[in-house]
Structures are given as C-alpha cells and as structure tokens.
Amino acid sequence: MTTVALPAGSGQLGHGLRMIGNEVRKVLHLTWANRAALIFQLGFMTVLYWMIQYFVGGGRVVPELAAQTFVAYLAFVVTYVSLLRMASGLLEEVHTGTFMQSLLSPLRPWVLSTGRLVAVVVEGMLVAAVLAVIFLPLLVSHLDFRWQAIVPAVFTLVDAAGFAMLIGGLALFVTGVGAVMHVLWNLLLMLNGSFVPIYVFPAWLEAVAKFWPTALGADATRQILSDGASLTELWSDFTMPLVIGHALLMLLLGWVVFHIGIRRGLKRGRLGP
C-alpha cells in the first residue's frame, strides 16, 4: 500500500495555496468542458435582468432605474452561481461518491473548503463580468465609476461566498435542498435590490431585506456609484460597519455549518451514495 507523505508542519500554507489554485483551475476546466451549460447560464442571466427591467418599466427598460439595480443584480449572479455549484455540485458529488474521495486528500478539510469556495466565487465573478460588459453601454452615462466602490463590492462577494457555503453545508444535512434552491435564489433576487433599490421598499421590508445576503453591500456600492456617496460618509452613517459585519458573520456561519455538515456526514456515513 502506498501512502503520500506530507512534510510535517512545513509548507502547509504553500500546499494550501497550491490546492486552492488547483481547485480554481479544476473548476474553470470543468466549466469550459461544459461550455454549453455556460452559454445557457449567460443567456439566463442576461434575459432575466432584461426581463425584470422590462417588466418594472411597464414594457420598456428605464436606464436610470437599471443603473440603480445593476450592482445588486451582479451580486445576485455571483451568489446564484456559487449556490448552484456549492449545493447542487456538492450533492452531485455526494451522490456519485466523489466527495468522499476528495476527503482522502492529505490536506485539511478547511483547505479543501477554501479551494472549493474560491473556485465557485471566481466562476460567479466571470459570469458577472460578462454581464457587466453586455449591460454597461446602457448604464455607463448613469454611473460614476470610482475605486472606492471596490471596498463594499469585495464585502458583498464575501457575503455571497458565506451564504453559498451555508446552503452547501445545509445540503449535507437536509435532503431535498436542491428542490428548494429556487426558493432561495428567487427570494434573494426579489429582496437584494435587483428589481428596485431597497430604499424604495416600505420600512419593514427594507429592514427584512438588509438581513438577506448581498443586499447591504450592493446598496452601499450603489450609493457610491449612483448617488456619489463617499466611503467616509458610508462609514459615519454606519452603513459600512453593517456591511462588513454582515459579510463576516455570514462567512463564519457558512463556514461553521459546512464543517459541521462534513463532520456529521462522516460520522453517519452520509457523504457517499
């Protein structure tokens, strides 16, 4: 029997980084191998946004409104792709038995999870980038591009990643998560500001929306790009601390649930077919 020796204590970080890189490469390879699905994914995302705006505009797209909702929609896209890959992809691996194989790796489960998470978020960001290229000509005159927007945008991504991990972890506990996935992404779409900005919501709905993943971060980014707000202003009115707090809490919650799911699944033998 052959075993793989991992140098004790040394290079754990280096191996981890290589592993994350390999995971990202693997996911991109798989995405490319499955490019027909990618075309549908892009088509779906493009048509969905156009359709929402066409509907809200009463038979035409209102560019001023689209500029205020587009960031939230991009956040939704990253979350949707991450959700699909983290939960549906994970369930497929569990059913086919390959998830157990991945746990045979000499690397710790948290490194594997990080690799998986980074890979799905990268895939989501690539899809979002293509959409941005498609829609920006329509919106460019209504947006003021500033680097400050990157800060809340990054925390929005962290929020999305945490949520995907949370649902991926729940999928290891609850059979049938796949069948209610559409509930999650539809609610996300309705509440994160992709239809209309969340400040238009009635006060109670706005408060509910702010608990939902990506809504706070996307709104902060919108304020910078669309309303001309600065990071200092967003910090002083407590928006940024809330964005950061929400994102970090979501990541922590997702991380904990995901790893409990793996540990419980291993104990009960539920991570295989």
Added chain:
Amino acid sequence: MSSTTTAQPAGQALSPGGTLIAVGNEVVKGLRHGWAERTQILIELPLFVSFILMVGFIAGRGQQVADTGRMNWALDTATASWLFLGISLYTLMYLQIQKLFWRQLAELQTGTLEQTYLSPLPSWLHAVVGRAVAATVEAAIVVAAMYAVLSLAVRLDLTWRLDALVPLALGLLGTTGFALIVGGLALRWKGIEVFNDFVLLLFMFFSGVMVAIDRLPAFSDYISPYLYLTHVTAGVRRIMLDDQGLSTWGTGGYVWLVATTLAWFLAGFAIFRGCERAAKRSGSLSRY
C-alpha cells in the same frame, strides 16, 4: 439456490386493468412523494406569495421610481386579477417541471432510475404520471394561498366558470410534454439545471404571464404563438376576467390551444424516447 421471478416480466404488455392499477399505484406513489416533501411546500409558499405581491406592486412603476425615488405601494383590482391568473397558471407548470427535474436528477445520481425499467409500465409514464398529480395538488395549495393573501390586499375580480377547466386541462397536457423534454434531456446531459431555469424564464416572459402579449417586443411574435402557455393563459383570462367563452380562432382559442398543447406533448414524448435510447446506448441511465 432458488430464484424468484415476478409474475409480470419486464417489458411484457399489461392488460388494460393491470395498466390502470399500475398507473394508480404511480399516482399514489407520487402523492406519497408529495406528502414526504410537505416541508418543501411550506418553504415554497412564502416565495410564491411574496412573488405575486412584489410583481403586483412594482409592475410598470420603473419611471416613477427613477423620477421620484419613491413608489406608491398600492395594488389595483384589474392588474392584480390579471397577474394572479397568469402567475397561477405559470406556478402550475413551474412546480411540475421543477419537481420532475429534481426527482429525476436525484434518481439518476443515486442510480435508482434504472430500477424503474424493471416495471412493465412505459418509462415515460413512470417519469411524469405520479409526479404530475402530486405537483398539481401542490400547485393547487400554493395558488390557494396566493389567492387568500392577495385577496387580503386587494379585491380580485374573477368569474368562476367550469369551462375554465378546458384550457387548464390542456395546459396540464402541454406541461407533461414540456416535463418530458426536460426529463429526457436530463437523461442525456448533465448540468442542465440552468437550461431548465432558462427555459422556464423564457416561458414566463413570452407567454404573456407578466407582460401582456401586445406589449412584448416585436420579435416575440415569432415565439409567443408557439408556446402552449400563451394560449392557456389567454383562454383562462378570457373566461375568468372577461366572462366569455373560448373563441375558435385567435390567441387562446380552441384551435391554437389544442394544436400547441398536442404539439408540445408529442414533441416531449419523441424527445424523451430519443434521449432515453441515447442514454441506454451510452450507459448514462444510472450515472453520467
């Protein structure tokens, strides 16, 4: 070592009575599946209810939001009734397709789908019949909840007539065809979750569920008439909103209704059989 054989060898034709019993069993099985998924239904209910409220409130308010940064959160009877009928019919189709798809995908991935080929019932019947009944019951519950909640917010002006069951029944037939297409493609290709969502989205848009057909872009003239849901929705609205019987011709008339639902059913049947044959050849019935 002794072996046990079934009285009805796989593939052998059943008598009409036997077929009825087998179909009845499939329906009971589907309903049991539905009952086992009652938590899912409870989770889905708020989604559909909030969806119909949300679209009812924001339909056509884009310019108002862009100009004033505010929105009047009020519903009017005509818009709400019109949207309720469209979205209810769409929900019926949506749930049936989603349920069939996810169940079949799980069976494919776990390898239990191949076992269903031991049954003397045709595979396409297996794929849709039980699940269709369960999804219809489930959709009825969801639609009833949507009606109840929406009625609290606004008065719905609907005429309840029995002849609305005609386009409804034809809609179920068309949806069975659509479900067979999705099921067939899932047998052959992995990763079609997004394709499924995409096609359902196109259906929602081009069949006039949320935006009236005459307000859709010009190119939709090449798509909308060929979707069975366009005619089902138009037919039900004509009966329940306008209090008129179905016309013979035109959108939502008998001719288009019957032609499109039959075409979708037959196309579904053919695609399912074709994909099934290909899946058997490539051995992807049990695993991709």
